[in-house]
Amino acid sequence: MxxxxxxxxxxxxxxxxxxxxxxxxxxxxxxxxxxxxxxxxxxxxxxxxxxxIDRRHRPGIAYSENGDIVTLDVTIDRHMPGPRGGRAPYRITAFDDTGSITFVFFHSRRDWLEKTFPEGERRIVSGKVEWFNERPQMVHPDYSLAPDEADAMPQVEPVYxxxxxxxxxxxxxxxxxxxxxxxxxxxxxxxxxxxxxxxxxxxxxxxxxxxxxxxxxxSPESLFFQRLAYDELLASQLALSLVRSKMRQLGGISRKPSGSLQRRVVGVLPFSLTRSQASAVEDINADLAEPTRMLRLLQGDVGSGKTVVALAALAQVIETGAQGALMAPTEILARQHFASMSPICEKVGIRLALLTGKDTAKERRITQEKLDAGEIDLVVGTHALFQGKVTFKDLALVVVDEQHRFGVHQRLALSAKGQGVDVLVMTATPIPRTLVLTCFGDMDVSRLTDKPAGRKPITTVSVSLDRLDEIIGRIGAAIADGQKVYWVCPLVEESEKIDLAAVEDRHRVLEQELRQRVSLVHGRMSADEKDAAMQDFKSGQTRVLVATTVIEVGVDVPDATIIVIEHAERFGLAQLHQLRGRVGRGDKASSCVLLYKGPLGETAGARLNIMRQTNDGFLIAEEDLKLRGGGEILGTRQSGTPGFRIARAEEHADLMEVARDDARLILETDPELSTERGSALRTLLYLFGRDEAIRLLRAG
Incomplete structure (x- = not known):
C-alpha cells in the first residue's frame, strides 16, 4: 500500500x-x-x-546590451498600429531617463495592448532587447505590469x-x-x-x-540539487539491493562438476582463450559452485569473445545433467548464436536446439516435448519465447545477451522457470563504471578487455557527404579486389516512410553505380526476407549490404572489411562503436568511413573525433557519458538505464557510490525496512516509482 x-x-x-x-x-x-x-x-x-532568467537586471534603456533580458521602468509614449489588413507590426514607443525604446507586436489585439500599455502611464516591462539600426526594440515583452503589481513578476525565473x-x-x-x-x-x-x-x-x-x-x-553542484539527486540514487540502489537479496534468499544450487565438459569445449576451439576470457570463466565457475544464485554481468567490447565464455559456463551446468538457455534480443542474433555454437556442441556432445517465432506449431511442440524430457541440453531463442509457455525439465543457467534491452523484472520471471536458476548477462555496450552501478548495481561484473589474437585494429576516417561519388568509386574498387562492404543508413525519426525511402534510395543508387546486385535489410522486412538478404551477403552472392541499424548488434560476417556509416553525425557514440564492430572480425585490415553532412555541431564533431582516435570501447563509453549524460548512454531512452529524472550520472558519480554503500548498510541492519527509518525509506521507494522492490519484501 x-x-x-x-x-x-x-x-x-x-x-x-x-x-x-x-x-x-x-x-x-x-x-x-x-x-x-x-x-x-x-x-x-x-x-x-x-x-x-534573472529579471533583477535593470540597466536603463540606453545601457541595455543587444540580446540581453532586461527589466525597464518606462513611461508609455504612444501607440502606432500598422495599417489595417496589412502585415506591418503594431508598435508602441516608451522612454526612461536614458533614452527611448519601441515595443513590437505581431497579430496582437489592439484593445488588449491599449489596456496593458496605457499611454502616459508608468509600466515595469521585462523582455529581450535587440538593437536594430542603432535603436533598441523589444519584440513581445514577457511582462508589462503597473508599478504596484511589479511584485507579481518573479525576480529569478526558472526556465524548463x-x-x-x-x-x-x-x-x-x-x-x-x-x-x-x-x-x-x-x-x-x-x-x-x-x-x-x-x-x-x-x-x-x-x-x-x-x-x-x-x-x-x-546547478547540479548546489546543495538543493545534490540532496534530490542523492534521494533518487538511493531509491534506485535500495531497489536493486532488495532484488539482489531476494534472489539470494530464494537460494541457489551449488554446481561443482569435474569440469571435463568445459575443458572439452575450450579444447575444440580453433584458438586459446585470452587472459580476460580465462579469468571470466574462473569467476563464473566460482559463482556456480556457491549455494547462492549467480547474477553476473559479462561486459565485453565488440568482438571480445563473450559467446565463448557463455558456452564454457553453460558446459559446467550441462555436465551436472541440468539445462541451459541463451536469450538473444533479435531473431537474426539468435540464429547466429545457434550457427556459431552448433559445430562446437556437435563435437563435444551437447544437444542444442533453436526456438524462434518462425517455428511451426508442430516444430514447437516437438522441441517442447524434448525440453520436458531433458533431451535438449541447451536452447537458444529470443526473449519472447521465454516469457510464455516454454517449460524445462531442469533449467540451471540462463545467459541473457544484450542486457540493456531487458529489465530486472524479466530476469525474475525467467528465474522462475527452474530451481535456483543462475543468470549470466552479457553486453557488448561498454558501460562506464558509474553506470554499471546504476543499472546493474545488483550484479557482480566481469570485463573482457583483450581482443582475440589475430584481430587487426580498424582504421576510421570521416568524410563529408559532398564526396559521396568518390566514396562509391572506392567501394567499387574494393569489391573488385574481393572485399565485402556494409553501408548503414540512419533512422530519420520523423517517419518510418522517410527511413524506408532513404534506405531504398541508397540501395538503388549503389546498384546502378556499382552495376551489380546489392543486398538490402531494414526493419519493415519479414524475418525470411532479412535472412535471405543476410545469407546472400554471407555467402558472397552479393558483396554490399545496405541496412538500417538492425545490423547494430552481433551480425557476424568475418570477411566484411569496410563499413560506411551515412549521416554519422546523427548517431550516438555507443551506437557508432557498435556498428564499427561489424568489421575487423577476421584477419584482414578493416576500415570504417563516417560520412557526415556539414557543418558539424560541437558535440557531433567531438564524437567523430573520438571515433577516429580510438578503438577502445570502454574509453569511448566514458567519453560518451561526458558528451551526452547518463540517460541516453545505451542508445535510446527506453534502453533500460533507469531513466533518472534528477540525478545525472556524469555530475553525481560520487553520490552514486555513497548511495550504494548506504543501501547495503540499510538492508544489513533493517532487511524488512520495518524500523521508523525503514518506513520512511518505503515512502522514498514509492516516491521514485521503485515500488516493485517493496512487493518483493511482501512476497518474502
Whole structure:
C-alpha cells in the first residue's frame, strides 16, 4: 500500500487548477513516468528547470546590451498600429531617463495592448532587447505590469525544457499549483549524513529548485540539487539491493562438476582463450559452485569473445545433467548464436536446439516435448519465447545477451522457470563504471578487455557527404579486389516512410553505380526476407549490404572489411562503436568511413573525433557519458538505464557510490525496512516509482 502522505503527489495533473484535458494530455505525453497513466503531480515536480532568467537586471534603456533580458521602468509614449489588413507590426514607443525604446507586436489585439500599455502611464516591462539600426526594440515583452503589481513578476525565473504546444506561462502556473500540494515527508536520511552535507529537507530542496533565488541554486553542484539527486540514487540502489537479496534468499544450487565438459569445449576451439576470457570463466565457475544464485554481468567490447565464455559456463551446468538457455534480443542474433555454437556442441556432445517465432506449431511442440524430457541440453531463442509457455525439465543457467534491452523484472520471471536458476548477462555496450552501478548495481561484473589474437585494429576516417561519388568509386574498387562492404543508413525519426525511402534510395543508387546486385535489410522486412538478404551477403552472392541499424548488434560476417556509416553525425557514440564492430572480425585490415553532412555541431564533431582516435570501447563509453549524460548512454531512452529524472550520472558519480554503500548498510541492519527509518525509506521507494522492490519484501 502506498503511504497516504504521498496521495497528493500521485494525484493526476488534471486535478490542478487551470489544467484542463488538453494541457493534461500535453503534460502526460511529455512527462508521465507510467506509459499508460496520466502524468502525476510528482511527475510534474520532478521536471527540473535547466536555467534561469534573472529579471533583477535593470540597466536603463540606453545601457541595455543587444540580446540581453532586461527589466525597464518606462513611461508609455504612444501607440502606432500598422495599417489595417496589412502585415506591418503594431508598435508602441516608451522612454526612461536614458533614452527611448519601441515595443513590437505581431497579430496582437489592439484593445488588449491599449489596456496593458496605457499611454502616459508608468509600466515595469521585462523582455529581450535587440538593437536594430542603432535603436533598441523589444519584440513581445514577457511582462508589462503597473508599478504596484511589479511584485507579481518573479525576480529569478526558472526556465524548463519544453514541449510543442505548451507555453512557459502555462507550465509555470501548473508548477506553482503543484508546489502548493507538496507535503512534509518523513526524513529517510540519517541525521549525521544530513548534517555532514548540510543538506536541506526534501521539501525545501524541491521548492528551491522551482523557486530559485540565484542562478547557482539550480546547478547540479548546489546543495538543493545534490540532496534530490542523492534521494533518487538511493531509491534506485535500495531497489536493486532488495532484488539482489531476494534472489539470494530464494537460494541457489551449488554446481561443482569435474569440469571435463568445459575443458572439452575450450579444447575444440580453433584458438586459446585470452587472459580476460580465462579469468571470466574462473569467476563464473566460482559463482556456480556457491549455494547462492549467480547474477553476473559479462561486459565485453565488440568482438571480445563473450559467446565463448557463455558456452564454457553453460558446459559446467550441462555436465551436472541440468539445462541451459541463451536469450538473444533479435531473431537474426539468435540464429547466429545457434550457427556459431552448433559445430562446437556437435563435437563435444551437447544437444542444442533453436526456438524462434518462425517455428511451426508442430516444430514447437516437438522441441517442447524434448525440453520436458531433458533431451535438449541447451536452447537458444529470443526473449519472447521465454516469457510464455516454454517449460524445462531442469533449467540451471540462463545467459541473457544484450542486457540493456531487458529489465530486472524479466530476469525474475525467467528465474522462475527452474530451481535456483543462475543468470549470466552479457553486453557488448561498454558501460562506464558509474553506470554499471546504476543499472546493474545488483550484479557482480566481469570485463573482457583483450581482443582475440589475430584481430587487426580498424582504421576510421570521416568524410563529408559532398564526396559521396568518390566514396562509391572506392567501394567499387574494393569489391573488385574481393572485399565485402556494409553501408548503414540512419533512422530519420520523423517517419518510418522517410527511413524506408532513404534506405531504398541508397540501395538503388549503389546498384546502378556499382552495376551489380546489392543486398538490402531494414526493419519493415519479414524475418525470411532479412535472412535471405543476410545469407546472400554471407555467402558472397552479393558483396554490399545496405541496412538500417538492425545490423547494430552481433551480425557476424568475418570477411566484411569496410563499413560506411551515412549521416554519422546523427548517431550516438555507443551506437557508432557498435556498428564499427561489424568489421575487423577476421584477419584482414578493416576500415570504417563516417560520412557526415556539414557543418558539424560541437558535440557531433567531438564524437567523430573520438571515433577516429580510438578503438577502445570502454574509453569511448566514458567519453560518451561526458558528451551526452547518463540517460541516453545505451542508445535510446527506453534502453533500460533507469531513466533518472534528477540525478545525472556524469555530475553525481560520487553520490552514486555513497548511495550504494548506504543501501547495503540499510538492508544489513533493517532487511524488512520495518524500523521508523525503514518506513520512511518505503515512502522514498514509492516516491521514485521503485515500488516493485517493496512487493518483493511482501512476497518474502
Amino acid at each position: 502506498r503511504p497516504p502522505v504521498l496521495d497528493s503527489l500521485f494525484a493526476p495533473v488534471s486535478t490542478l487548477p487551470g489544467v484542463g484535458p488538453k494541457i493534461a494530455k500535453l503534460l502526460t505525453d511529455f512527462l508521465a513516468s507510467q506509459p499508460d497513466r496520466e502524468a502525476t503531480i510528482a511527475d510534474l515536480l520532478f521536471h527540473i528547470p535547466h536555467t534561469v 525544457p519544453m514541449t510543442a504546444g505548451l507555453s512557459p506561462k502555462t507550465l509555470q502556473k501548473a508548477m506553482a499549483a503543484a508546489l502548493d500540494k507538496l507535503p512534509e515527508l518523513p526524513e529517510w536520511l540519517n541525521d549525521a549524513h544530513l548534517r555532514q552535507n548540510q543538506w536541506p529537507s526534501f521539501k525545501e530542496a524541491l521548492t528551491a529548485l522551482h523557486r530559485p533565488e540565484e542562478r547557482l541554486d539550480i
